[in-house]
Every structure is written in C-alpha cells, then in structure tokens.
Amino acid sequence: MTNSPIVALHGTPAVAGGNAPSEICHSPLAPGGAHVRSVRDEFHGDLLEVSMGPHHPSTHGVFRMIATLDGETIVKLKPVFGYLHRNHEKIGENTTYLGSMPYTDRLDYLCSMTNNWAYALAVEKLAGQPVPERTEYLRVILAELTRLLNHTCLAGFLLQDTGASGTPLMYAFREREKILDLFEALSGSRMMCNYQRFGGCRVDASPEWLEAAKRLADGYNEFLDEYEALITGNEILMARTQGVGVMPRQLAVSAGITGPMLRAAGVDYDIRKVDGYGVYPRFNFRVPLGDHGDTYDRYMIRVLEMRESIEILRQAFAQLPSGPIMDPKAKIRGFKPKPGEAYGRIEGPKGEIGFYLISDGGANPYRYRVRPPSFINLTVLEDMCLGHSIADAVIILGSIDIVLGEVDR
Amino acid sequence: MESLEQIRDRLLSRYPGAELSILNNPSPSAQHSLVVGGSAAREIAAFLRDDPALQLDFCSNVTGVDWPDKEIVETTRTTIPDPAGGPPKLVEQKTKRIQPGYLEVVYHLYSMALKQGPVIIRMRTGNRTDQVTLPSLTPVWRSGEFQEREVFDLFGVVFDGHPDLRRILMWDEFKGHPMRKDYVEPDDYEWEPTPHDEVLAKAKAHYPAPAAPAAPGANAK
Amino acid sequence: MTDSANTPTPLSDADRDELRRQGILLTSLEELYNWGRSHSVWPLQFGLACCAIEMIAASMARFDIARFGSEVFRPSPRQADLLIVSGTVTKKMAPQVVRLWNQMPEPKYCIAMGACAISGGPFKQGYNVLKGIDRYIPVDVYIPGCPPRPEALLNGLMTLQEKIRGQKLTGPNAPRHLRADDACEYPVPEFGETDLVPPTNPEVWQPPTIVRPDKP
Numbered sequence: 141m142t143n144s145p146i147v148a149l150h151g152t153p154a155v156a157g158g159n160a161p162s163e164i165c166h167s168p169l170a171p172g173g174a175h176v177r178s179v180r181d182e183f184h185g186d187l188l189e190v191s192m193g194p195h196h197p198s199t200h201g202v203f204r205m206i207a208t209l210d211g212e213t214i215v216k217l218k219p220v221f222g223y224l225h226r227n228h229e230k231i232g233e234n235t236t237y238l239g240s241m242p243y244t245d246r247l248d249y250l251c252s253m254t255n256n257w258a259y260a261l262a263v264e265k266l267a268g269q270p271v272p273e274r275t276e277y278l279r280v281i282l283a284e285l286t287r288l289l290n291h292t293c294l295a296g297f298l299l300q301d302t303g304a305s306g307t308p309l310m311y312a313f314r315e316r317e318k319i320l321d322l323f324e325a326l327s328g329s330r331m332m333c334n335y336q337r338f339g340g341c342r343v344d345a346s347p348e349w350l351e352a353a354k355r356l357a358d359g360y361n362e363f364l365d366e367y368e369a370l371i372t373g374n375e376i377l378m379a380r381t382q383g384v385g386v387m388p389r390q391l392a393v394s395a396g397i398t399g400p401m402l403r404a405a406g407v408d409y410d411i412r413k414v415d416g417y418g419v420y421p422r423f424n425f426r427v428p429l430g431d432h433g434d435t436y437d438r439y440m441i442r443v444l445e446m447r448e449s450i451e452i453l454r455q456a457f458a459q460l461p462s463g464p465i466m467d468p469k470a471k472i473r474g475f476k477p478k479p480g481e482a483y484g485r486i487e488g489p490k491g492e493i494g495f496y497l498i499s500d501g502g503a504n505p506y507r508y509r510v511r512p513p514s515f516i517n518l519t520v521l522e523d524m525c526l527g528h529s530i531a532d533a534v535i536i537l538g539s540i541d542i543v544l545g546e547v548d549r
Numbered sequence: 550m551e552s553l554e555q556i557r558d559r560l561l562s563r564y565p566g567a568e569l570s571i572l573n574n575p576s577p578s579a580q581h582s583l584v585v586g587g588s589a590a591r592e593i594a595a596f597l598r599d600d601p602a603l604q605l606d607f608c609s610n611v612t613g614v615d616w617p618d619k620e621i622v623e624t625t626r627t628t629i630p631d632p633a634g635g636p637p638k639l640v641e642q643k644t645k646r647i648q649p650g651y652l653e654v655v656y657h658l659y660s661m662a663l664k665q666g667p668v669i670i671r672m673r674t675g676n677r678t679d680q681v682t683l684p685s686l687t688p689v690w691r692s693g694e695f696q697e698r699e700v701f702d703l704f705g706v707v708f709d710g711h712p713d714l715r716r717i718l719m720w721d722e723f724k725g726h727p728m729r730k731d732y733v734e735p736d737d738y739e740w741e742p743t744p745h746d747e748v749l750a751k752a753k754a755h756y757p758a759p760a761a762p763a764a765p766g767a768n769a770k
Numbered sequence: 771m772t773d774s775a776n777t778p779t780p781l782s783d784a785d786r787d788e789l790r791r792q793g794i795l796l797t798s799l800e801e802l803y804n805w806g807r808s809h810s811v812w813p814l815q816f817g818l819a820c821c822a823i824e825m826i827a828a829s830m831a832r833f834d835i836a837r838f839g840s841e842v843f844r845p846s847p848r849q850a851d852l853l854i855v856s857g858t859v860t861k862k863m864a865p866q867v868v869r870l871w872n873q874m875p876e877p878k879y880c881i882a883m884g885a886c887a888i889s890g891g892p893f894k895q896g897y898n899v900l901k902g903i904d905r906y907i908p909v910d911v912y913i914p915g916c917p918p919r920p921e922a923l924l925n926g927l928m929t930l931q932e933k934i935r936g937q938k939l940t941g942p943n944a945p946r947h948l949r950a951d952d953a954c955e956y957p958v959p960e961f962g963e964t965d966l967v968p969p970t971n972p973e974v975w976q977p978p979t980i981v982r983p984d985k986p
Contacts, residue, residue, distance in 0.1 A: 195816055201817055202817075223866075246820055313831065394692065396607060396609060482580060509610070516695065518695070519695055719898065
C-alpha cells in the first residue's frame with residue numbers, strides 16, 4: 141500500500157472513492173454521531189473514513205472533520221461547519237448599529253476587545269466619525285492585552301493537544317485571569333466587554349487601572365521566560381511540531397490566510413503596519429516572520445508577537461494623553477449613517493477581522509458581514525494535514541487557532 | 550495605486566467586450582467598487598491578480614448581498630391644453646414599476662506583495678430565481694472556497710466552476726436561503742415576557758387575548 | 771406521648787454530633803449513597819460556545835472545581851455523570867447533544883449553563899438556534915448569565931449536589947434511574963426542511979401557558 145499522490149489544488153487525491161460501496165459500522169465509543177466507515181477502493185485496499193467531532197475533546201468546540209485514512213495517514217480531510225451557526229449576520233441586520241456591539245463580543249469569545257474595535261472601526265469609516273486620541277491609545281492597550289491573552293491561551297491549548305495535559309493550560313489560564321481582572325475592572329464583564337462605541341469608548345481608565353495594567357505588562361516577560369523554559373526547548377514538542385503541517389507561501393497568500401499563520405509562512409503582512417489604523421504608526425515594533433511555515437513556527441511566531449505586544453504596551457502607557465474619551469459630536473441614540481458601504485479591518489490576534497457594512501440610511505445596517513479570520517484560515521487545513529497522521533492533524537488544527545463562535549458565526 | 554477609473558480603462562482596453570462599470574460609494578469611506586459582468590469575470594480576476602502594477606493576490610472577503618424586487622413609483626407630469634381655451638391643466642400620472650431584484654457577490658481584494666488595496670469588485674445575477682449562476686473565482690483565489698460556499702448556502706448564488714459547492718453552515722436537507730431578505734423563519738414562537746414589533750404580532754397570533762367578558766350587569770336582569 | 775412508642779424517633783443532629791464526638795458515625799444507606807454520588811459528579815468534557823471557556827476556567831487553578839470532586843472531565847459520555855450544556859445549541863447541533871445524553875449511563879444530570887442553553891439567549895431570534903435544550907432533554911439546574919462566571923457554575927454544581935443529596939432511594943419520589951419504567955432513551959430529532967422534526971419532545975417540554983392578569 142503506497143501513499144497516494146497529493147494533488148496540490150484542493151487536495152483531493154485521486155484515490156478517494158466517494159461513490160465506492162462502503163460499509164458503515166458504528167463504533168461503540170464514538171460519541172455524537174461520529175462513525176468510522178471503511179471505504180473500499182479497488183486499487184488501494186481499504187481506506188478508513190473517520191468522523192471527528194462535533195463532540196471531540198481536541199476540536200476546540202463543535203468543529204467536525206471527516207478524515208479518510210490510508211493506514212494512519214490522512215489522504216483526504218473535509219471540515220464540516222455550522223454546528224455553532226447562530227445567525228450573527230441575520231440578527232445584525234435586524235438590530236441597530238449599536239445593538240450589534242454586544243453580539244460582536246460573542247464572535248471570537250476569547251478576544252472581545254478586538255472584535256469591538258474592528259466593528260467600531262468599520263462603522264466609523266461608514267459614518268466618517270473621528271475618534272479622540274485618548275481612546276485610540278486605550279484601544280491599542282486593550283487590543284494588545286487581548287493579543288497577550290489569546291496567544292497565551294493558544295499556547296496552552298496547543299500543548300494540551302500534544303498531550304501535555306493540564307499543566308501548560310493551567311499556567312496560561314492563570315495569566316488569563318489576571319488580564320480578565322483588568323477587563324472586568326474597566327468594562328464590568330470578564331469576557332463580554334462591550335467596551336467600544338462609535339467615536340469613543342464607554343468608560344475612561346482610571347490611573348489605578350493604568351498602573352495595574354502597566355504592572356501586568358512589565359511582569360509578563362517574566363512569565364513568558366518561565367513558560368518558554370517549560371515549553372519552547374522541549375524535545376517532545378519539537379519532535380511533534382517541527383516539519384508538521386508545512387504551509388507554502390504561495391498557498392498561504394492565495395488562500396487568504398492572515399495573522400500569525402501567514403507570518404509563520406514568511407509573508408510580511410501585518411495590518412497594523414500596512415493600514416496603520418489607530419495610532420499604530422506611532423509605535424516602534426517588529427513583525428516576526430517564520431522560516432519554515434510549520435507548526436513549530438506558528439507557535440514561535442505567537443510567542444515572539446507577545447514580546448512585541450509588551451513593547452507596544454510599554455510605549456502606549458508612556459505616550460497615553462489625557463483628554464476626552466468620546467467625540468462630543470458622536471451620536472449614540474438615533475444613529476443613522478448616510479447610505480453607502482464600508483469595509484473596516486484590523487489585525488486581530490487570529491488574523492484579519494473585518495466588518496463589511498452597507499447602509500441604506502436606516503437605523504439598522506442593510507447588510508452586516510463579518511470577515512472571520514479563523515474560518516478562512518481553515519481553508520488550508522486539508523492541504524496541511526495530507527500525508528500526516530491523525531494525531532498530527534489535531535496539533536495542526538490547534539496551531540490554526542480557531543474559535544467556533546467566529547468560524548460559524 | 551491606480552484609481553478605479555484607470556483600472557477600468559486598462560481592463561476595457563484589454564477586454565473590449567467586457568461589461569464594466571463603477572459603482573460610486575457616497576459614504577465617507579469612499580470605497581468605490583467595480584461592477585463586473587459575469588461573462589469575462591474570471592479572466593478579469595486573473596488579470597487583476599497577475600498584473601504587475603496591481604498584484605491583487607489576496608482576496609480578503611467574499612460576501613453576498615440580496616437586493617429584492619423594488620417597487621418604484623414614478624410621477625410624470627403632463628400639461629394638457631384645455632380644449633375650451635382656458636389655462637392648460639397639469640395632470641399627474643403615477644406609474645408603478647417593479648425594478649427586478651438581483652443577488653450580488655462582493656469581493657474585497659488586497660495586494661500582499663505591494664501592500665495596497667482594497668479594490669472591490671461586484672458581480673450581479675440576472676434575477677433572484679432562475680438566473681442565479683455566476684462564475685466562481687475560487688480557481689483564481691483559493692480563499693473563496695469556503696466563502697463562496699457560504700454565499701451559496703445562505704443566499705442561493707450558484708457558482709459555476711466551484712470545486713465543491715455544497716451547503717456549509719446549514720444542514721444538507723435544509724430548503725431555502727436564510728440570509729435572503731424575504732426568508733420566513735419557521736414559526737416556533739413561544740411566550741416572551743416583553744414582546745415588541747414583529748414578536749408582538751407573533752405573540753398575538755399564538756396567544757389571542759381572551760374574549761372580552763360580558764359587560765357587568767348584562768345578566769343581572 | 772401518643773404514637774412515639776411504636777415509631778422509632780429519628781436521632782436529632784445534636785445526638786448525632788455527640789455520638790460522632792465519641793467516635794461513632796451513624797448514617798443511613800441512603801445518605802451515604804447520595805453523599806458519595808454528590809461528591810464525585812464527573813462532567814462530560816463537552817464545550818459548545820462561549821460558556822465552555824468559563825467552564826474550562828472553572829476547572830483551572832483559580833476557581834478549582836476539584837474542590838467539589840468534579841475536576842475529572844471525561845471525554846467519553848460513557849464515563850460521565852453530568853452534561854454541562856455550555857453554550858448555544860443550534861438546530862444543527864441539537865441531535866448530537868441528545869445523542870450524547872442518550873449515551874450517558876444513569877444516574878445522569880444536566881446543567882443548562884448560560885442564557886443560550888436555557889432559552890436561546892441573545893440569539894433566540896436566529897433561524898438556526900434552538901430555544902433551550904430543555905425542549906429535548908430534562909434539565910436539572912439552570913445557570914443564568916451570558917456567560918455565567920465560574921463562580922456561578924460552581925454554585926450551580928453545589929445546587930446539583932444538594933439536589934442529589936435530597937433524593938430518596940425508595941418510594942414514589944425515587945429518581946429517574948431507580949424507576950423501572952424509565953424510558954432511558956430520548957428520541958433524537960431529525961433534520962427537516964426548515965426545522966428539526968419534531969421541534970420539541972412533548973414528554974419533556976410543553977409550551978408555557980400565558981397568564982394574562984385581569985385589567986383592573
């Protein structure tokens with residue numbers, strides 16, 4: 141039995157016998173309707189079709205993938221979506237502009253602050269709404285804290301997927317709680333912050349809050365050192381991740397991959413630098429790039445990005461001006477932008493999160509669309525998994541960093 | 550970066566028969582878009598991707614928009630000279646016209662190589678019922694693969710040339726396209742403490758108010 | 771002093787404490803059984819949406835669900851006692867949730883965590899959102915919040931423990947798993963053209979009746 145040839149585009153190998161007669165046997169321990177099925181094929185003997193999910197501990201929620209295996213090697217893998225499709229866009233079209241702000245929290249529920257910002261940015265573009273300088277700085281501070289939070293959790297989950305059950309995730313969540321305490325002190329809610337407004341933000345940060353945030357940012361490098369000493373040089377992690385799930389540059393660009401995944405493939409594209417939205421052009425920071433595009437690179441890029449985030453935070457705390465946090469001319473009630481459309485995007489922790497809005501002059505958007513980074517990053521899941529074993533597919537999926545609230549919306 | 554007019558003119562000189570027009574965006578974002586006819590769309594997309602001055606290699610966002618049939622009332626005023634020789638009469642005539650609806654697919658293109666963008670292209674279907682086929686741009690930009698499937702699922706645009714066009718978010722047995730403006734949800738209303746607007750209408754249908762009791766004193770006699 | 775000569779008087783708590791001090795532990799089988807079960811409720815490792823993150827947070831160092839004997843999140847429903855429905859149940863997901871519930875062995879309990887699992891929550895108006903998991907499976911404890919804090923989950927768990935401790939082993943009020951006529955299997959809904967078929971399980975859930983107060 142030889143490995144089937146890998147066809148580059150869409151990764152559908154020639155062997156996958158979709159219409160071949162198949163016998164279905166239900167595995168007694170496979171929960172949630174998962175089944176294992178053998179697909180008989182005249183030339184290659186038995187291929188095994190395994191349905192992973194939607195209830196599976198390592199699919200980060202209710203993601204499902206159907207993998208066709210040749211022995212233990214994946215020859216075909218199709219993701220199945222929609223198990224958390226909760227009609228975000230339809231609800232957004234039936235709600236006022238401001239009414240959608242709390243819903244954006246629940247898109248990527250680890251990073252509500254960046255979702256808020258992306259949405260506020262799109263609406264501000266649509267309405268031509270300026271933002272006070274202090275708010276711009278606060279937005280940067282909160283977005284970078286969110287990036288720290290997301291990347292820390294991702295490292296924990298990735299390690300959990302490799303089998304380091306418990307300990308790294310415990311460390312990650314310890315730090316996450318510290319950041320969530322800050323979010324809670326500022327916005328009143330741990331996860332669903334609902335903090336940004338069109339032309340400003342909801343409440344101002346007190347000096348004590350800023351002091352606490354500064355302390356956290358200053359101490360974060362120490363945590364990262366400890367965390368990296370535990371993980372980065374670990375031989376098992378290297379063996380499991382290096383050379384696994386390599387994504388070529390060409391494919392990454394064509395498939396619209398964004399965020400740390402794209403930069404791990406060596407493409408220099410960071411929207412903070414390219415668009416220069418907010419006050420990012422005022423900060424001095426570097427964009428880490430990967431060499432190999434494998435899972436280890438994707439992990440390392442995130443660690444390096446966290447270190448740059450700490451630098452940005454330090455500069456932001458030093459430069460933070462005083463002043464109003466809301467544009468005095470901004471309308472909260474009866475907000476009706478003129479007809480037109482706008483697409484606003486920012487560099488979220490998972491990639492480019494964008495909002496596309498069409499206004500017909502009414503109080504609700506005519507069309508409300510979210511450009512979800514982790515959904516589009518999943519496009520290449522099959523290409524990265526082909527030729528690897530199913531245990532590697534779990535790690536590759538973990539390194540893509542998906543959140544199902546955003547994948548299915 | 551070139552303006553949209555320059556891009557259009559260059560495209561027209563390259564593809565003389567192509568249907569191209571610019572849709573102006575009056576909002577402060579000023580993101581104007583290029584409406585591309587379906588016939589040559591894939592060639593034009595490949596040109597936009599490969600042209601050295603544009604290099605729009607990154608298709609960021611693909612989305613559908615539903616524009617249902619619109620009733621337009623036009624008022625025409627004609628003056629009829631009075632046959633009796635008096636002052637001419639002004640007659641207003643109102644004509645109703647149905648502007649046929651269509652589905653629209655919007656692509657937001659950026660260039661990762663030159664770090665510029667966006668260029669927005671849109672394609673429109675003939676109507677909303679039987680002429681809903683558009684060429685798929687997935688062979689040009691792979692990132693359209695899942696997003697076009699989503700547009701197919703939620704809006705009902707059929708992409709010609711898409712490698713794997715199936716429902717993506719809803720289940721396979723599902724009928725209808727829920728993101729269309731005229732989609733009617735299954736009526737599974739249940740009691741709500743504060744019904745309002747459409748929910749109030751549903752509430753009234755499901756829980757009609759009890760018949761008004763007979764006026765007191767009516768049975769007294 | 772009329773009937774007490776025939777029926778045994780239950781020991782008062784003070785008497786028991788006195789005996790306990792002397793090194794004598796008195797208990798009933800029912801109490802021991804319920805005490806043991808209530809402190810080893812193993813949840814299913816099953817996250818649906820936002821609430822799942824708070825569920826994970828509850829099992830981590832700061833909130834430490836292990837204090838309540840529930841830190842053993844089992845990946846397989848065959849080994850789990852508690853289904854925490856942590857997040858929005860969509861119509862596409864609902865059959866899988868019911869199937870997971872069917873695969874869990876009795877005695878089993880269900881916590882609806884968060885507004886979405888209770889009623890659909892903020893996404894109630896969505897075309898693909900189930901308006902509460904209690905339409906298909908029986909729910910023991912509801913935890914409101916969007917999402918509930920980890921403390922709220924711990925409170926819900928303690929409420930469930932109290933409920934378990936109050937269960938009678940015999941008699942007409944015996945819990946579901948001790949009754950011979952228990953159905954065990956709940957019908958799994960199927961995908962219809964616009965909705966699930968059937969849209970609810972009438973044995974578990976009936977639409978609420980509206981009470982209109984008479985106008986003065």
